[in-house]
Amino acid sequence: MASIDIKNVRKDFGPVSVLKGVDLAIASGEFAVLVGPSGCGKSTLLRLIAGLEDASSGEIHIGGRRVDDLPPRDRDIAMVFQSYALYPHMNVRDNMGYSLRLKRTPQARIAEIVGRAGAKLGLEALGERKPRELSGGQRQRVAMGRAIVRNPKAFLFDEPLSNLDARMREQMRFEIRKLHRDLGATSVYVTHDQIEAMTMADRIVAMNAGIIQQVGTPLELYDDPANVFVAGFIGSPAMNFLTGEARRGETGVALSVGGKAFCTLPQAVAVPEDGRVTIGIRPERIRIGVGAGQAVEAAADLVETTGAASVVHVDLAGQAMKIFTTERLQLSQGQRIPLAIEAKDVCLFDPAGGGRLR
Amino acid sequence: MSATVSLPTGSRARRRLLMFEPYLYSAPALLLVAATTLIPIVIGISYAFRNIMLLDPTSGDFVGLDNFRELLRDASFWNALKNTVVWTASCVGFQFLFGLILALMLNRPFPGRALIQATIFLPWAIPTFLVGMNWSWLLNPAIGPLPHWAYALGLMNAPDNILSDPDYALWGPIFAGIWWGTPFFAITLLAALQSIPREIYEAAEIDGAGGLERFRSITLPFLAPTMVITVLLRTIWVANSPELIVVMTKGGPADASQIVASYVFTQAYQGLNFGYASAVATALVLLLLVYAFLLIAIRQTMLGRR
Ligand SMILES: Nc1ncnc2c1ncn2[C@@H]1O[C@H](COP(=O)(O)OP(=O)(O)OP(=O)(O)O)[C@@H](O)[C@H]1O
Numbered sequence: 001m002a003s004i005d006i007k008n009v010r011k012d013f014g015p016v017s018v019l020k021g022v023d024l025a026i027a028s029g030e031f032a033v034l035v036g037p038s039g040c041g042k043s044t045l046l047r048l049i050a051g052l053e054d055a056s057s058g059e060i061h062i063g064g065r066r067v068d069d070l071p072p073r074d075r076d077i078a079m080v081f082q083s084y085a086l087y088p089h090m091n092v093r094d095n096m097g098y099s100l101r102l103k104r105t106p107q108a109r110i111a112e113i114v115g116r117a118g119a120k121l122g123l124e125a126l127g128e129r130k131p132r133e134l135s136g137g138q139r140q141r142v143a144m145g146r147a148i149v150r151n152p153k154a155f156l157f158d159e160p161l162s163n164l165d166a167r168m169r170e171q172m173r174f175e176i177r178k179l180h181r182d183l184g185a186t187s188v189y190v191t192h193d194q195i196e197a198m199t200m201a202d203r204i205v206a207m208n209a210g211i212i213q214q215v216g217t218p219l220e221l222y223d224d225p226a227n228v229f230v231a232g233f234i235g236s237p238a239m240n241f242l243t244g245e246a247r248r249g250e251t252g253v254a255l256s257v258g259g260k261a262f263c264t265l266p267q268a269v270a271v272p273e274d275g276r277v278t279i280g281i282r283p284e285r286i287r288i289g290v291g292a293g294q295a296v297e298a299a300a301d302l303v304e305t306t307g308a309a310s311v312v313h314v315d316l317a318g319q320a321m322k323i324f325t326t327e328r329l330q331l332s333q334g335q336r337i338p339l340a341i342e343a344k345d346v347c348l349f350d351p352a353g354g355g356r357l358r
Numbered sequence: 359m360s361a362t363v364s365l366p367t368g369s370r371a372r373r374r375l376l377m378f379e380p381y382l383y384s385a386p387a388l389l390l391v392a393a394t395t396l397i398p399i400v401i402g403i404s405y406a407f408r409n410i411m412l413l414d415p416t417s418g419d420f421v422g423l424d425n426f427r428e429l430l431r432d433a434s435f436w437n438a439l440k441n442t443v444v445w446t447a448s449c450v451g452f453q454f455l456f457g458l459i460l461a462l463m464l465n466r467p468f469p470g471r472a473l474i475q476a477t478i479f480l481p482w483a484i485p486t487f488l489v490g491m492n493w494s495w496l497l498n499p500a501i502g503p504l505p506h507w508a509y510a511l512g513l514m515n516a517p518d519n520i521l522s523d524p525d526y527a528l529w530g531p532i533f534a535g536i537w538w539g540t541p542f543f544a545i546t547l548l549a550a551l552q553s554i555p556r557e558i559y560e561a562a563e564i565d566g567a568g569g570l571e572r573f574r575s576i577t578l579p580f581l582a583p584t585m586v587i588t589v590l591l592r593t594i595w596v597a598n599s600p601e602l603i604v605v606m607t608k609g610g611p612a613d614a615s616q617i618v619a620s621y622v623f624t625q626a627y628q629g630l631n632f633g634y635a636s637a638v639a640t641a642l643v644l645l646l647l648v649y650a651f652l653l654i655a656i657r658q659t660m661l662g663r664r
């Protein structure tokens with residue numbers, strides 16, 4: 001178990017700058033999830049921590065020790081790859097015991113450690129099988145077993161579940177969390193799936209275009225996003241963004257969309273000079289019906305239902321918006337519905353930089 | 359379906375016809391193969407049991423195993439057999455070794471790799487005949503530099519032509535063969551190397567495997583099937599290829615650099631003794647068959663273990 005500290009790390013591939021100055025501190029025993037869209041540099045950051053790639057500048061510390069110049073095997077970390085990267089010509093037991101064999105651990109001791117890891121992952125019956133004789137989920141488990149067996153300071157996961165079907169993914173998500181609870185080892189988990197990030201993380205690190213956008217607990221990112229990117233990336237269905245106007249008045253900051261009043265925020269909120277803002281509101285925070293605040297009228301467009309809940313697509317002064325509701329509604333196209341919006345659920349963003357206006 | 363149930367006798371005839379169906383379909387192909395491959399082989403082997411001298415119209419009698427008895431007493435044949443082993447083992451061995459080294463070097467990126475790769479694969483595109491000519495000139499002290507260089511380095515006592523030295527003549531064609539055949543191994547091994555997923559190396563690196571250990575436990579097992587099949591094919595190919603020897607030494611001086619394949623050629627087209635040449639060729643085929651079965655068996659057990 002160890003902390004991981006990343007200080008102003010940059011990584012360039014030739015002329016392409018992939019990581020543009022990353023600072024990140026992961027506490028000992030923490031389960032941190034790196035999340036972001038494809039190509040934002042998550043894997044690159046993970047590979048830098050593992051030592052599979054060298055940073056262009058900056059420092060990486062694991063357990064207080066600077067590891068920039070150490071080869072991967074001396075960093076005492078274990079990595080689970082998206083493709084699992086099992087050794088195809090070795091059976092399950094040899095795959096898991098390979099690192100111990102290289103450390104010249106006695107045979108009996110290897111058998112014991114591998115046996116224990118196998119039991120934890122439900123692999124006892126598969127010891128003699130080759131990777132090609134396993135299902136995707138079983139391969140995934142072997143890859144995890146190989147990591148556990150090393151008893152490393154930190155686990156690194158690079159999208160380990162993305163090759164599994166939805167149900168298997170759900171189960172493995174749960175199992176990885178349980179495993180982390182049992183072992184308590186520092187873990188860095190890369191995914192582009194925000195649901196995985198939300199459900200698994202102690203802390204989420206949201207990245208975009210090689211820059212860390214926000215670090216915080218899942219609910220911090222969900223309730224209090226630092227910018228448009230985080231607000232839009234976390235949460236499903238995604239947050240609604242409306243182009244609107246903010247005008248400071250007697251009672252507070254009045255927001256309007258397409259000239260119609262939307263909601264009034266407290267005076268404290270910052271507003272740009274020209275009054276143009278991006279209004280963000282989560283689909284599940286919008287209530288259909290007349291509430292305590294101002295009622296906003298929208299036109300229903302389409303209802304999608306999953307059974308448990310529905311997503312209502314509406315048109316508000318020419319801008320599309322989604323509403324998430326557990327009520328079962330019968331709406332016809334074009335039907336006008338009143339929406340209740342509360343000031344505390346509204347996030348304001350600067351349309352120019354995408355930063356949060358507070 | 360209902361017709362076959364109601365007519366049991368008809369269905370039996372039909373079933374018998376169905377049994378022959380696959381053979382009927384493949385018959386044209388089989389006939390073609392028999393006509394173009396099997397029949398010439400049988401006729402060729404039948405020469406080994408006859409006395410066929412091309413310029414002697416009275417020859418052609420059936421002589422039983424006479425040709426083979428003569429073969430067993432023929433010192434030139436035994437020498438050629440020994441040379442075949444030396445020739446094949448050195449050619450294939452060094453071609454494989456250099457090809458593997460080249461493939462490993464070309465498998466990692468470095469500036470100018472594409473150009474070097476193209477240059478290295480060039481010898482493979484040159485006809486063997488030209489390769490042989492080229493190397494005989496290189497080894498000829500009158501026009502080529504190699505003997506002088508070897509002399510200057512102290513490798514030779516005098517800048518002589520090794521092609522005319524009975525003790526070393528075979529090594530001339532061997533050098534040429536290595537130079538010519540190395541790209542074949544480089545190409546096939548490089549293709550196999552490039553099919554190994556990078557992440558497996560990375561996993562091993564994290565697991566603590568050094569460079570040599572990664573080569574032993576990942577590269578070798580991945581390459582093994584390719585290695586076995588290419589070595590098997592090349593061995594038969596090289597053992598059967600007399601061109602370089604015929605061009606460079608004509609098997610000489612005094613049969614010193616003869617391999618079995620070139621000995622067949624010499625017997626047939628210089629001695630014009632087709633019967634005897636055919637007996638020598640048959641012996642070569644038998645030896646190579648034994649070799650091929652051995653290697654296929656090894657490959658099967660290797661695949662079984664994977
Ligand atoms: N070896 C490399 N050479 C050049 N560019 C690279 C290299 N590795 C990664 N990149 C580039 O760096 C960027 C980030 O890659 P990275 O693999 O870290 O993305 P990612 O966030 O893991 O995406 P994904 O979710 O698709 O896995 C990409 O634009 C990629 O093209």
Ligand SMILES: [Mg+2]
Nearest residue numbers: 042043044159
């Ligand atoms: Mg990635």
